[in-house]
Structures are given as C-alpha cells and as structure tokens.
Amino acid sequence: MTKLLLIAIPTYNRASQLQTQLAWIAKEIKGFEADCEVIVYDNCSTDGTQAVISEWQPVFGGTTLKSVRNPENIGGMRNLALSLSESKSRFTWTLGDDDPVDEGTLAFVMQTLRKYPDLGLLYLNYSAYYTQLDQMNHDRWLPTDFEQQPVDGKLAFQRCIEGPYTVGGVIFLSATIFRTEFTQTALRQWPDSVKNWGGMAFWTGYCATQGDIFVTEAKHLVCVVGVSKWEGEKKIHTRMLSKDIPEVCFKLQEIGYPHQMSRRVIQRSLGSYFYWARDVLSYLRPFKDWPLEMASVGAFLLFSLGASVLEPNKLKESSESLEPSAMSYGTAQERDR
Known part of the structure; x- marks a missing residue:
C-alpha cells in the first residue's frame, strides 16, 4: 500500500x-x-x-x-x-x-x-x-x-x-x-x-x-x-548569482511563470552580488575563468535593463495581481465553480 x-x-x-x-x-x-x-x-x-x-x-x-x-x-x-x-x-x-x-x-x-x-x-x-x-x-x-x-x-x-x-x-x-x-x-x-x-x-x-x-x-x-561546504566557497556563490539563478528563472518562464517575475528575481539576486563589492578582489583572485564570470554578470544586467525598455512593446504582463491584498486566492474547488 x-x-x-x-x-x-x-x-x-x-x-x-x-x-x-x-x-x-x-x-x-x-x-x-x-x-x-x-x-x-x-x-x-x-x-x-x-x-x-x-x-x-x-x-x-x-x-x-x-x-x-x-x-x-x-x-x-x-x-x-x-x-x-x-x-x-x-x-x-x-x-x-x-x-x-x-x-x-x-x-x-x-x-x-x-x-x-x-x-x-x-x-x-x-x-x-x-x-x-x-x-x-x-x-x-x-x-x-x-x-x-x-x-x-x-x-x-x-x-x-x-x-x-x-x-x-x-x-x-x-x-x-x-x-x-x-x-x-x-x-x-x-x-x-x-x-x-x-x-x-x-x-x-x-x-x-x-x-x-x-x-x-x-x-x-x-x-x-x-x-x-559550498556556502563558504565564493566561486560557487558567484556562479549561483550569475548563472544558476537566471537559468532557473528562464526555466520557470518555460512552464508559465511571467517574465516580470524572472526579471525581478534576477535583479534582486544580482543586487545581493554587488552588496559584496568590497570583497570583489577576493572573489576574482582564485578564479581562472573570472572574465567569464564577470561577463555573465554584465550580460544579465544588460538583459534586465533591456527587458525594462522593451517590456511595454514586446512582453505581455501577467494579468494576475500579486499585491498582498490579493492573498485570498481560494482553493482549487472554489476557483472551478
């Protein structure tokens, strides 16, 4: 059973x-x-x-x-x-x-x-x-x-x-x-x-x-x-922010989540990256491939900024409100009535 x-x-x-x-x-x-x-x-x-x-x-x-x-x-x-x-x-x-x-x-x-x-x-x-x-x-x-x-x-x-x-x-x-x-x-x-x-x-x-x-x-x-162990490795932390999180967001878009959600999550995650700017030298020093890592960060920043400009013409905003006042979503049974 x-x-x-x-x-x-x-x-x-x-x-x-x-x-x-x-x-x-x-x-x-x-x-x-x-x-x-x-x-x-x-x-x-x-x-x-x-x-x-x-x-x-x-x-x-x-x-x-x-x-x-x-x-x-x-x-x-x-x-x-x-x-x-x-x-x-x-x-x-x-x-x-x-x-x-x-x-x-x-x-x-x-x-x-x-x-x-x-x-x-x-x-x-x-x-x-x-x-x-x-x-x-x-x-x-x-x-x-x-x-x-x-x-x-x-x-x-x-x-x-x-x-x-x-x-x-x-x-x-x-x-x-x-x-x-x-x-x-x-x-x-x-x-x-x-x-x-x-x-x-x-x-x-x-x-x-x-x-x-x-x-x-x-x-x-x-x-x-x-x-x-990974929490103490700055290279892994940088990879999560510059590659893994954006990739997850794009995959979530493929199953129906709005682009605007992805953009906000990526921007906020990258914001946390720059919070550690004072440690930038210690981030870069152990990297053999640091130019690629930094290029990834720059690419996603440009993506986010570009998406903001193109959004009114090329992106369809989800009609579902995410305001806190809309938290009474109801059960599946109620929505199906």
Whole structure:
C-alpha cells in the first residue's frame, strides 16, 4: 500500500547530526507509523553513518527505516534528486540531517496532508541560525499573510520567490513537502536541474503549477546557515548569482511563470552580488575563468535593463495581481465553480 509520507534524509558524513534527527523522528512518528516511512540517502559516507542507522532500525518498530547507500559520492543535488525520484509515497519530505525541527511538526504535517491530499506543495515557514555569527534571525523566511488553507499554487509561489530571500527562500529542503508525482515529472522535464544549485526552485515551482500550496504562518524549524561546504566557497556563490539563478528563472518562464517575475528575481539576486563589492578582489583572485564570470554578470544586467525598455512593446504582463491584498486566492474547488 502506498504510504502518505516518505521522510527522505540526504546525508554525507554527519553521523552525529543524523543521530539527533533520527531521535527526533522516532519520538514524533508515534501514532503515524502506518502512514510513514523513513529512508536515509547516504552519499557514500566514510564515518559512522551506517552504524547510526543500524542502531535506530529496531527502535522504529512498525515504521520502515532503511538506508540507500550510494557506491560513490554523487553530489548533494543528485543525492537529493535520487530520494525524490525513487519515492513511492504520495508526498515526500526532504529533511536535512542537521536542521532542528519543532516538537509537534510531524503531527501537523500528517494532519494537513490527510486533510488536503491533493496539495501540490506544503511549505513550512522557518527562521535561520547563522553559525559563523552565532546569531539567530527570528524573521520568517516565507510570507506570512496567506490564509491558513490551500491557496493558488502559482500565485503563492511567485510571492515566495519574489520575497526578500528570492530563490534562497524556496530551496530550503527541510521546509518543503513535495507532491511526489509532480516532482518526478519536473525532474524528467529538466534532468539537468541536478547540475544547478538552485534547481530545487524549479521542482517546487512546477509542483505549484499542478496544485494548491499551503504556506504555514507559524515557524516550524530552523535553517542552519553556514555549515555546508559550498556556502563558504565564493566561486560557487558567484556562479549561483550569475548563472544558476537566471537559468532557473528562464526555466520557470518555460512552464508559465511571467517574465516580470524572472526579471525581478534576477535583479534582486544580482543586487545581493554587488552588496559584496568590497570583497570583489577576493572573489576574482582564485578564479581562472573570472572574465567569464564577470561577463555573465554584465550580460544579465544588460538583459534586465533591456527587458525594462522593451517590456511595454514586446512582453505581455501577467494579468494576475500579486499585491498582498490579493492573498485570498481560494482553493482549487472554489476557483472551478
């Protein structure tokens, strides 16, 4: 029988963090054992990850807890995509191995999915902890003015990705519960999304075109910022801003999102790039191909400026309003009347 929810945990060499996360799940899953399964996607860890999984398997009892171990490290994005592509459950929660989740969150997720089984996407609002600063940001990263029920997926996704954190706000894996079949279609539609650091924004954006979204007002977890290796590599950060984010935006346009949304997201993302202008020398110094990187930035700036000039004559503005006052989108059933 198909389970309602798969909790998929991609991991690599974080045995101690995985130990804590499995302890949280073992406590939270009581009462939902028949509807859940837990699979750890081990990206060829060399620490005690497999021993941790074996230790917890007897504890889970009636719930499936198993491990899929890659024979080699296939990269973080590919490992994440693997967990989604292999899921047999109706929904898939991609849960990070180190992200603290509030008590009672799994119960809320299960109750919401049971009540709204046709959701395209469930977003859990969250705050952030910056490890390098040892500082907590208590602001919610997703908009909080949505009705606490399913709303129009496409419009809600536009609000989220155009928020202050742009693409970063919609690619936090632990905050995202995917409708599995929609995500698998997205992966088939753009298989190279696994090569893009922001590719998850396309997966979630596609899910939003297929069904309603529920965005929680309450915070349910914390995004731990600064522990991933890529977050400290400025070349990767520059690539995300100059190549990956624009590419994601163009792919979202292909599935029906307006050009104006793409332009705003790209401009805001590039704005964050120039915020780091004081570090420009340290950005350029390690690059062998820095002229290409800077040319990419310039090209997208010219694209944005050119689009602004040509927009009245050559681009069709979406008729859908994105003003905050229009947040009562209604459910799919109400819109179909």
